[in-house]
Amino acid sequence: MSTPVDNAVQFxxxxxxxxxxxxxxxxxxxxxxxxxxxLLHDSKSVLTxxxxxxEAASAKRGxxxxxxxxxxxxxxAEREQGITIDVAYRYFATPRRRFIxxxxxxHVQYTRxxxxxASTADLALVLVDARNGVVEQTRRHAAxxxxxxxxxxxxxxxxxxxxxxxxxxxAAIAEEFTTYAGELGVPExxxxxxxxxxxxxxxxxxxxxxxxxxxxxxxxxxxxxxxxDLTGCHARLPVQYVIRPQTAEHPDYRGYAGQIAAGTFRVGxxxxxxxxxxxxxxxxxxxxxxxxxxxxxxxSVTLLLxxxxxxxxxxxxxxxxxxxxxxxxxxxxxxxxxxxxxAVGHRVLLKHGTRTVxxxxxxxxxxLTLDDLSLHPHPGQLAxxxxxxxxxxxxxxxxxxxxxxxxxxxxxxxxxxxxxxTLTAGMVGESFASPEPVKADVDYDGWDF
Amino acid sequence: MTTTAAxxxxxxxxPYALTHLDALExxxxxxxxxxxxxxxxPVILFSGGKDSIVMLHLALKAFAPAAVPFTxxxxxTGHNFPEVxxxxxxxxxxxxxxxxxxxxxxxxxxxxxxxxxDGTRNPLQTVPLTEAIREHRFDAVFGGGRRDEExxxxxxxxxxxxxEFSQWDPRRQRPELWQLxxxxxxxxxxxxxxxxxxxxELDVWQYIAREQIELPQIYFAxxxxxxxxxxxxxxxxxxxxPKQDESVETRLIRYRTVGDMSCTGAVDSDATTLDAVxxxxxxxxxxxxxxxxxxxxxxxxxxxxxxxxxxF
Numbered sequence: 001m002s003t004p005v006d007n008a009v010q011f012x013x014x015x016x017x018x019x020x021x022x023x024x025x026x027x028x029x030x031x032x033x034x035x036x037x038x039l040l041h042d043s044k045s046v047l048t049x050x051x052x053x054x055e056a057a058s059a060k061r062g063x064x065x066x067x068x069x070x071x072x073x074x075x076x077a078e079r080e081q082g083i084t085i086d087v088a089y090r091y092f093a094t095p096r097r098r099f100i101x102x103x104x105x106x107h108v109q110y111t112r113x114x115x116x117x118a119s120t121a122d123l124a125l126v127l128v129d130a131r132n133g134v135v136e137q138t139r140r141h142a143a144x145x146x147x148x149x150x151x152x153x154x155x156x157x158x159x160x161x162x163x164x165x166x167x168x169x170x171a172a173i174a175e176e177f178t179t180y181a182g183e184l185g186v187p188e189x190x191x192x193x194x195x196x197x198x199x200x201x202x203x204x205x206x207x208x209x210x211x212x213x214x215x216x217x218x219x220x221x222x223x224x225x226x227x228x229d230l231t232g233c234h235a236r237l238p239v240q241y242v243i244r245p246q247t248a249e250h251p252d253y254r255g256y257a258g259q260i261a262a263g264t265f266r267v268g269x270x271x272x273x274x275x276x277x278x279x280x281x282x283x284x285x286x287x288x289x290x291x292x293x294x295x296x297x298x299x300s301v302t303l304l305l306x307x308x309x310x311x312x313x314x315x316x317x318x319x320x321x322x323x324x325x326x327x328x329x330x331x332x333x334x335x336x337x338x339x340x341x342x343a344v345g346h347r348v349l350l351k352h353g354t355r356t357v358x359x360x361x362x363x364x365x366x367x368l369t370l371d372d373l374s375l376h377p378h379p380g381q382l383a384x385x386x387x388x389x390x391x392x393x394x395x396x397x398x399x400x401x402x403x404x405x406x407x408x409x410x411x412x413x414x415x416x417x418x419x420x421x422t423l424t425a426g427m428v429g430e431s432f433a434s435p436e437p438v439k440a441d442v443d444y445d446g447w448d449f
Numbered sequence: 450m451t452t453t454a455a456x457x458x459x460x461x462x463x464p465y466a467l468t469h470l471d472a473l474e475x476x477x478x479x480x481x482x483x484x485x486x487x488x489x490x491p492v493i494l495f496s497g498g499k500d501s502i503v504m505l506h507l508a509l510k511a512f513a514p515a516a517v518p519f520t521x522x523x524x525x526t527g528h529n530f531p532e533v534x535x536x537x538x539x540x541x542x543x544x545x546x547x548x549x550x551x552x553x554x555x556x557x558x559x560x561x562x563x564x565x566x567d568g569t570r571n572p573l574q575t576v577p578l579t580e581a582i583r584e585h586r587f588d589a590v591f592g593g594g595r596r597d598e599e600x601x602x603x604x605x606x607x608x609x610x611x612x613e614f615s616q617w618d619p620r621r622q623r624p625e626l627w628q629l630x631x632x633x634x635x636x637x638x639x640x641x642x643x644x645x646x647x648x649x650e651l652d653v654w655q656y657i658a659r660e661q662i663e664l665p666q667i668y669f670a671x672x673x674x675x676x677x678x679x680x681x682x683x684x685x686x687x688x689x690x691p692k693q694d695e696s697v698e699t700r701l702i703r704y705r706t707v708g709d710m711s712c713t714g715a716v717d718s719d720a721t722t723l724d725a726v727x728x729x730x731x732x733x734x735x736x737x738x739x740x741x742x743x744x745x746x747x748x749x750x751x752x753x754x755x756x757x758x759x760x761f
Contacts, residue, residue: 017468017469018466018467018468018469018472019467019468019469019472019473047733047734047735047736048734048735049735049736050736086604086619086620086622087604087624088600088603088604089596089603089646089647090603091596091597091647091649093649093651097469098469098649098652100647112624113624115624115626116624116625116626119626119627120627120628225466226466230465240479240482240483240485240486241482241485241486241512243512243513243514243515244515245514245515245516246515247514247515249514250514250515253514253515257482257511257512258479258482259475259476259478259479259482259628264465286513288474288478288510288511288513289510289513289514296465297465298467298472298475298476298479299467299471299475300474300475300476300478300479300482300511313486337624337626349633351629351631352629354483354486407627408627408628411626411627411629412629413626413627413629413631415631415633419633419635420610420631420633420634420635421623422623422624422625422626422631425624425626425627
């Protein structure tokens with residue numbers, strides 16, 4: 001439970017707040033746990049019994065001060081080993097906004113963990129140690145944020161207290177990162193000098209860095225715009241479920257339920273159903289029991305159409321004239337998230353939107369090294385945490401958007417048909433990296449990251 | 450939610466921003482519909498507590514104007530609050546639903562389960578729950594668990610695969626990417642589904658207020674005969690309290706969570722309305738479970754250990 005308590009919070013004030021999902025990324029000693037702990041603690045989201053539990057557990061381990069990492073390390077094995085195994089989701093709130101934080105571990109296996117956390121994030125918070133500046137792992141974090149197309153990236157230059165709160169240290173790191181991330185296509189970067197340990201510029205403005213005129217981390221999180229301008233988006237509704245009451249009251253009701261994946265739909269609009277290509281017109285939109293004229297992402301709605309067209313789960317409803325091409329040949333950038341490798345020739349299931357189809361891995365043209373964004377041609381297989389290009393042939397045509405256009409209808413997962421394991425996270429189309437392998441004339445000995 | 454200017458929110462430059470409650474509602478409805486589309490025999494765990502009441506409300510909205518395509522399952526500890534059981538039966542009746550009851554008392558009477566020395570029946574729910582899942586071949590089991598409740602729950606996926614023994618293995622969880630939930634499971638396995646994963650206690654209460662959802666009266670301040678045990682106010686009753694050295698007094702209290710009477714504590718409160726409850730929670734310095742649950746205090750990993758065994 002999480003709400004600032006010093007001011008009386010009224011229902012009316014809180015009901016209008018928006019939700020921001022963000023992910024943290026940082027290596028082990030960058031102070032990520034301290035920053036997360038500081039955000040939760042200083043926004044008064046850590047309650048007495050939680051803090052007492054952390055104090056007791058820290059004392060039992062012989063630590064002098066409460067170890068705020070114990071707030072987020074929830075599993076027995078994590079506490080025993082003092083490491084974070086998996087993504088944890090944390091919740092906190094201010095009167096202006098509510099937050100869902102995907103707290104991703106900085107240890108081994110971090111690529112898939114960061115991909116998992118970043119897949120639903122509106123913002124990625126990348127930490128660097130001011131003493132070390134931009135290091136390889138910082139570049140990997142920037143690359144993953146770019147690959148996943150997280151709309152906002154915050155660079156938190158931490159441990160400013162250890163570099164004398166020097167403006168030029170911060171400015172050099174901020175410029176190097178902004179240049180690098182900008183080349184990757186990260187649309188918006190905000191750099192903030194902080195000390196998570198001392199509390200500078202996390203929740204409260206720093207008294208030590210009057211040269212910095214920007215927002216604190218929390219202020220930025222509170223004010224960054226969550227939603228995009230939807231006017232230019234391709235509208236997409238993956239059909240989840242057909243609602244047919246067949247009751248005396250609703251003998252002919254036939255609604256196509258789903259969460260709008262992108263864009264807006266309006267009553268009266270002509271729509272096309274994919275993959276069949278049949279067309280109709282929207283005669284009504286039910287927004288969870290309320291009739292509306294317009295609805296947009298990510299609302300869960302039920303569309304009613306003029307004609308009794310054959311539509312079922314897995315179909316995609318789109319505006320006529322703005323339909324994606326359907327294809328059985330998928331080219332994508334993927335992050336492999338399972339322990340067993342993905343190899344050319346593997347038979348898999350591909351889930352895209354609400355549709356799951358059989359598929360086969362035809363080719364793995366390249367594997368990407370995030371450190372320097374170089375491409376290793378024809379690796380044969382992808383191991384856990386590898387990012388690469390793949391070509392997949394599907395058993396049925398799929399209406400695919402480019403991930404660059406739509407994070408939802410351009411994304412898919414691969415599933416092992418034998419045991420149901422989630423194998424791979426996929427993003428359709430060109431990524432920030434060049435589409436074909438460039439060369440193999442450099443001697444790399446560390447492909448795995 | 451309407452599409453008028455009233456829905457526009459501050460702190461954003463887009464007219465298409467949703468309030469946090471609308472975003473959470475939309476996500477939960479999406480989860481309900483995914484399960485309805487992909488599973489054969491889903492069931493909603495329904496205790497008559499506020500989280501399961503909100504789940505049922507969301508399910509009703511997700512499939513309206515059609516009926517909810519799920520049955521309900523209640524694990525009755527035998528020490529449930531009568532007001533809550535009455536609410537449960539009324540909800541089932543009103544919405545024309547089907548309810549399965551798995552009874553801890555019946556397992557004790559048959560000699561399959563043994564009463565614990567501390568009288569707490571909460572951990573005893575695991576066996577009746579897992580056997581009911583097996584007997585009815587449920588392949589998706591909705592629970593009202595929220596990640597903000599407890600740190601082991603913070604690690605829980607929205608779709609959480611359980612093996613044929615209903616066990617949770619936190620180290621072998623599937624990564625959950627975008628909104629692409631993976632419900633594949635082998636025969637005998639099932640998936641626990643948590644549509645309220647991303648909700649907090651305050652979200653639940655704000656949603657109850659916004660949607661004007663009726664709750665059992667024990668959530669609101671009322672006078673009740675209680676006694677002190679392990680730092681909590683427990684309801685006096687046939688279930689096993691008070692003991693000789695414990696004395697009953699009448700206090701103005703309410704419940705923040707609803708569970709087995711032997712381990713669910715009341716809090717002192719004069720909040721008789723939804724607004725008062727929300728103000729009280731917003732000002733509370735204790736978490737919901739920290740304030741009212743004895744079973745979570747057993748050890749640092751009590752919840753994780755129970756979840757591993759098949760608890761919800």
